[in-house]
Amino acid sequence: MNRRPLVIAAATVGVLATAAFALPNLPPNPLSDTIDSHLYKEKGKRFATAADAPTRGDTAFALPAWIPKDAKDVRIRVRTTGDARLIRFDLGATPLDGPQCTAGTPNRVRDPELGAKWWPQHIRADVRSECRDHHQYQVAVRGKRVYAWTDGTPSPGAEPQTAIAVSAR
Template identity: 65%
Template sequence: MNRRPLFVAAAAVGVLATAAFALPNLPPNLVADKIDSAVYKEAGERFASAADAPTREQAPFALPSWIPKDATDVRVRIPTSGEAKMIRFTLGATPLDGPQCDTGTPKPMGAPALHAKWWPDNLPEGMQAECRGAHQYQVAVRGKQVYAWTDGTPSPSSVEPRDGAAPAPRTQG
């Protein structure tokens, strides 16, 4: 009895199983990025600090202006189409209490529909603030870790009135 085909099949299954567990945990690389793009229709990026992220607001991985510049270990997850975004970062010396963040009761937005191993499962219960830039974000702070997400809802300040009224004057800030 020839056992070679059985051995080759078992080895192939072992390699595939190892790859299935290892690929999601590898640092960003071409293979993992292609799988994310093809399977999940998502893309991710990691920056050592907020200062390393793109500054143009229209850039896919640009951070909202309310994120402190001294934030570190910044991770961003976006769909390949649409305006949703998940962001995780570690606070530095600058607290998250800027004028663009309201500590009142946030409007419900629902959990983000993106996938990331660094995103906690039970986050919506920890919502603490609502922050605004071009989009409205829900924010949860756990120690020094900050989790923010948007479904792409424009901020009230970035939307022109629909009833034909004159737009409110915008302030610089």
């Protein structure tokens, strides 16, 4: 009996199983970025500070104006086929409270449409405010860490935003 095909099949299954478990757990790299972009239609970026992230322009990674300029460890995940976004950051000395954020429970609290390894489960229960820029964001604060998400619902009275192209910047 020729065992060579069985060995090849077993090795192939082993490599595929290892890749299935390892790839999602790898730090961002060209391979995982390509899989996210083409398969899941999502992209992500990480910035050391809010000052390192773009604030305006034709990029999906532009931060909303309500995020304090001294925020640190900013992570953004965007849907490339729509306006859904996740944003996580750590507050610096500037508090989150501002004219663009209202305290209390937002009108519609929905679960985020996206997911990320750095995004906690059951965050919806912690929503305490709604912040507005071009889109309405639901915001939860845990200590100094802020989690915000939007499904792309425009803010009332916001000017229509021109099409945002996801850049590889």
